[in-house]
Amino acid sequence: MRHKFWLLLAVLTTIALVFAACAPAAPAAAPEAASQPAAGGDGKIELRIAWWGSQNRHDRTIAVIEQFEQLHPNIDIVYEFAGWGDYWTLMSTQAAGGNLADIMQQDYARLEEWVSRGLLAPLDDFVADGTLNFANVSESSLAGGRLGGKLYGVNLGTNSMTIVIDADKLAEAGLETPNPDWTFDEFERVATELHEKLGIYGFTGNLTNEQLWKNIYLSLGQWVYNEDGTGLGYEDDQPFIDYLKMVKRLQDAGVTQSREQEIAAGGSVETDLIVTGQSAMTYVWSNQIVALTSAAGEGRNFILLPMPRPAGGASANYLKPSMFFSITSQARHPKEAAMFIDFFTNNVDANKVLMAERGVPVSSEVRAALEPLLDAPQKMMFDYIASIESSVSPIPPPDAPGHADLINNVYWPLVIDPFMFGQQSAEDAVRILREEANIVLAAAAR
Amino acid sequence: MSEALSVSSSSQHANDQRRQSVKPHKKRWRHDNWMGYLFISPWLIAFFAFTFIPIIASLVLAFTNYDVLSPTWRWVGLENFERMFTRDPRYIKSLQATFFYAFTAIPLRLIFALAVAMLLNTNRRMVAGYRAAYYAPSIVGGSVAVAVMWREIFGRNGLINAVFGTDVAWLGNPNTAIWTLILLAVWQFGSPMLIFLAGLKQIPREFYEAASIDGANGWQQFWRITLPLLTPIIFFNLVMQLISGFMVFTQAFVITGGAPLDTTLFYALYIYQRAFVSLQMGYASAMAWVLLIIIAVLTVLVFRSSSYWVFYSSQED
The missing domain is CATH 3.40.190.10 (Periplasmic binding protein-like II)
Structure with a gap:
C-alpha cells in the first residue's frame, strides 16, 4: 500500500507544480498590484483593452493604441477583439475567472447588468482629478454612462x-x-x-x-x-x-x-x-x-x-451612446486606463484615425477638427445627428438586467x-x- | 497495462531473474509502475483539470443558480430540473428537434454508408481512390468551414436555388431547415462506411458461392447472408452514431442557429445558448446531465435489444 501513497503524492505534486506555474497568469491577488508598476520585467505597465467590432474598427483602434504607446513608452497595451456575440461570451468568461481587461467596450443594453454585478469601476475620481477631461463634452452626451449618479462608461460616439x-x-x-x-x-x-x-x-x-x-x-x-x-x-x-x-x-x-x-x-x-x-x-x-x-x-x-x-x-x-469604454473593477492599472480613455476621447490626432467610426464624437473640439475631413457619408451622419438633436425623446434608462x-x-x-x-x-x-x-x-x- | 508492458519488454535475462527470486522482481515492478504513472502524468493532469473536475463542477452547478457574472450563487435544489419540463417551452422544442434529427439522420446515414460500402467492396480498378474520396467528407464534414459552405449552398442566392431555379428560403422555412442539416449528416457517412467495409471483407466468400449454387439471387444473398453477418457491425455503428447524434452542435450553430421556430434548436446548441449567451450555467448544467441520462438510457435500450437482432457467428460454433 505504501507505494500507492507515494504514487499519489507524486502525481499530486506534479499537478500542484503545474498549477503553481500557471498561477501568476491568474490575477487573483491583483488589487495590491494596482499601485505598483509591476507586470513586465523592464518596469513597463501592461494595460489590457477589449472591444467588439468589424475589421475596419479593429484596424483604426489598433492604430490609435500605437499612437498612445509612442506617447507613453512606459505603457504596453495588450488588446483583444471579437465580433459582438463572441465578445460577450469572452468577457463573461474572463469576468468569472477574475481576469477582465483593464478597459472594456460596453454597451448601453448591458451596462446596468455589469454594474449591478460590481464588475465596473466608477470613473468620477478620475474626472475630479482631471485624468478624464470633459471640458468639451456636453452633459447630455455623458448622461447615458451614469448609473445611480456615478459615471461607469465614457460615451465613444453618438448614434441614433x-x-x-x-x-x-x-x-x-x-x-x-x-x-x-x-x-x-x-x-x-x-x-x-x-x-x-x-x-x-x-x-x-x-x-x-x-x-x-x-x-x-x-x-x-x-x-x-x-x-x-x-x-x-x-x-x-x-x-x-x-x-x-x-x-x-x-x-x-x-x-x-x-x-x-x-x-x-x-x-x-x-x-x-x-x-x-x-x-x-x-x-x-x-x-x-x-x-x-x-x-x-x-x-x-x-x-x-x-x-x-x-x-x-x-x-x-433618442441619442444613444453607441458604445462606452469602461474600466473594470478587476483592472490592475485604472489610472493608466483612464489616461487612455481620455486620449481616445479628446486627442484630435487619434480621432483623425478613428474618423467617427464609433459614431459622432462627443468632444466638440474633435467634431470641429473632423468637420473639414469628412467624406459624403460621414457628413450625412453628422448632419443627421445635428438635425434631430433638438427634437429627440430623452434617453431611456439602460435595459433591465x-x-x-x-x-x-x-x-x-x-x-x-x-x-x-x-x-x-x-x-x-x-x-x-x-x-x-x-x-x-x-x-x-x- | 504496465504489467503487460513490463512482461513483453522483459528479456531472457529478466526471466532468469524471475526464476531465481521473486522479491527483486516485485521491487522492479513497483518501480516501473511508479515511473509509468509519472510518464502519463501530463495526461492525468489534463484529465483532472479539463475533464474530471469540470464534470464534478457541472454536477454541483446543476443544483445552483450560478450565472457567471454574480459573485454569489444559491443552492436551488431540483428547481432547474423542474423548470426544464414545466416552464420552458423552448426546452421541449429542443428535445423534439434533437429526437427528430437523431431518428432520421442516423438511420439514413447508416443506410447510405452501407450502400456505398457495398459498392466499394469490389475489386474494380481505382477502388482505393474512391474509398479515399468518399471518406473525405467525414474528415472535413464536422468542421466550421463545411458548415459555412452548406449555408451558402442553401442560401437565397445559393447553389440549390440557382440550379433548380427556385427562390426558397431553405434555412428560414420551418419545414425545410432541419432537412438541410440531415442532408449534411448523411453526406458525412465516411466513418461508418469504413467500418461497414471492414465488416463486409470479413464475410467468407464461400457463403456467397454456396448461395449462388443454390440459386439465391443478389437480393436474397443480401438479406440472408450479408445483413445477418453484418449485425455486430451495425450494432457498433448504431451505438456510436446514436451518441454523437444527440451531441450534434457545430452544424446547427453555424448554419441555422436554432432557427426557424426552434426547429433546429438541437439539445447541445440550446445548452450552449443557455450557458454562454444567457449565462445560466446552473440551468445549462442541469440540462447537460439530463442529456447524459437520455443518451445512457437509449444506449442501454439498444444494448438490451441486441440479443434479439445481433447475430454473432461464434455463438453458432
Whole structure:
C-alpha cells in the first residue's frame, strides 16, 4: 500500500507544480498590484483593452493604441477583439475567472447588468482629478454612462436609428419625401406604394427587431421596462398589437421580406437588399451609414429620416451612446486606463484615425477638427445627428438586467416568430410577452 | 497495462531473474509502475483539470443558480430540473428537434454508408481512390468551414436555388431547415462506411458461392447472408452514431442557429445558448446531465435489444 501513497503524492505534486506555474497568469491577488508598476520585467505597465467590432474598427483602434504607446513608452497595451456575440461570451468568461481587461467596450443594453454585478469601476475620481477631461463634452452626451449618479462608461460616439431611403427610387415612384415626424400609417403607405409601383421590396430591415418595440413606447412617453427592471413598464399593449398587425400586413403583401427569408439571409448592413437596389428603404444605426453607402457604391443617393412613430406620439428617436469604454473593477492599472480613455476621447490626432467610426464624437473640439475631413457619408451622419438633436425623446434608462435573456429566450422564439409564421395572433403574442417578461425579468433582477 | 508492458519488454535475462527470486522482481515492478504513472502524468493532469473536475463542477452547478457574472450563487435544489419540463417551452422544442434529427439522420446515414460500402467492396480498378474520396467528407464534414459552405449552398442566392431555379428560403422555412442539416449528416457517412467495409471483407466468400449454387439471387444473398453477418457491425455503428447524434452542435450553430421556430434548436446548441449567451450555467448544467441520462438510457435500450437482432457467428460454433 505504501507505494500507492507515494504514487499519489507524486502525481499530486506534479499537478500542484503545474498549477503553481500557471498561477501568476491568474490575477487573483491583483488589487495590491494596482499601485505598483509591476507586470513586465523592464518596469513597463501592461494595460489590457477589449472591444467588439468589424475589421475596419479593429484596424483604426489598433492604430490609435500605437499612437498612445509612442506617447507613453512606459505603457504596453495588450488588446483583444471579437465580433459582438463572441465578445460577450469572452468577457463573461474572463469576468468569472477574475481576469477582465483593464478597459472594456460596453454597451448601453448591458451596462446596468455589469454594474449591478460590481464588475465596473466608477470613473468620477478620475474626472475630479482631471485624468478624464470633459471640458468639451456636453452633459447630455455623458448622461447615458451614469448609473445611480456615478459615471461607469465614457460615451465613444453618438448614434441614433434612421430610416434610409433610396432617393432615386422615391423619385421613380413619384413620391414626395415624407416629413421627419411621419407616423407608422404614412410609413406603411409609402412602403406599399414603393413596392407596388416599382415591383421591388418597399422596405427591408427587420421590423420585428426589439428596437422597434422599444421605440414605440419611448415615443408614447413610456419605457418598456419598469424602474427596477422587474417587469414591463407599460400597461397598454394595444400600440404594440397595432404595430405587429401592420408588420404582418406588409409581410403578407410582399412589401417586406418574409420572416423566412429574413432568417435565411441573416442580418448584416452590407447584405441589405437596398445595397443592390432590390429594396427602396431600410433602417440602420446612424454610424452604419458609412458601411451601407460604401457597400452600395458610387452614384447612389440616400435620404436619412427619423424613425416613424405611432399616431399622436413624440419622436421615436433618442441619442444613444453607441458604445462606452469602461474600466473594470478587476483592472490592475485604472489610472493608466483612464489616461487612455481620455486620449481616445479628446486627442484630435487619434480621432483623425478613428474618423467617427464609433459614431459622432462627443468632444466638440474633435467634431470641429473632423468637420473639414469628412467624406459624403460621414457628413450625412453628422448632419443627421445635428438635425434631430433638438427634437429627440430623452434617453431611456439602460435595459433591465434580464433584457438579454428576455430577448433571446422569450421575445424571438415565443413571441415574434410564432406570430410571423402565423401560429399565433398578435393579441396572443403580446400576452405571452407580458406573462413571460414578468417571470424572466423578476428572476434576473433578484 | 504496465504489467503487460513490463512482461513483453522483459528479456531472457529478466526471466532468469524471475526464476531465481521473486522479491527483486516485485521491487522492479513497483518501480516501473511508479515511473509509468509519472510518464502519463501530463495526461492525468489534463484529465483532472479539463475533464474530471469540470464534470464534478457541472454536477454541483446543476443544483445552483450560478450565472457567471454574480459573485454569489444559491443552492436551488431540483428547481432547474423542474423548470426544464414545466416552464420552458423552448426546452421541449429542443428535445423534439434533437429526437427528430437523431431518428432520421442516423438511420439514413447508416443506410447510405452501407450502400456505398457495398459498392466499394469490389475489386474494380481505382477502388482505393474512391474509398479515399468518399471518406473525405467525414474528415472535413464536422468542421466550421463545411458548415459555412452548406449555408451558402442553401442560401437565397445559393447553389440549390440557382440550379433548380427556385427562390426558397431553405434555412428560414420551418419545414425545410432541419432537412438541410440531415442532408449534411448523411453526406458525412465516411466513418461508418469504413467500418461497414471492414465488416463486409470479413464475410467468407464461400457463403456467397454456396448461395449462388443454390440459386439465391443478389437480393436474397443480401438479406440472408450479408445483413445477418453484418449485425455486430451495425450494432457498433448504431451505438456510436446514436451518441454523437444527440451531441450534434457545430452544424446547427453555424448554419441555422436554432432557427426557424426552434426547429433546429438541437439539445447541445440550446445548452450552449443557455450557458454562454444567457449565462445560466446552473440551468445549462442541469440540462447537460439530463442529456447524459437520455443518451445512457437509449444506449442501454439498444444494448438490451441486441440479443434479439445481433447475430454473432461464434455463438453458432
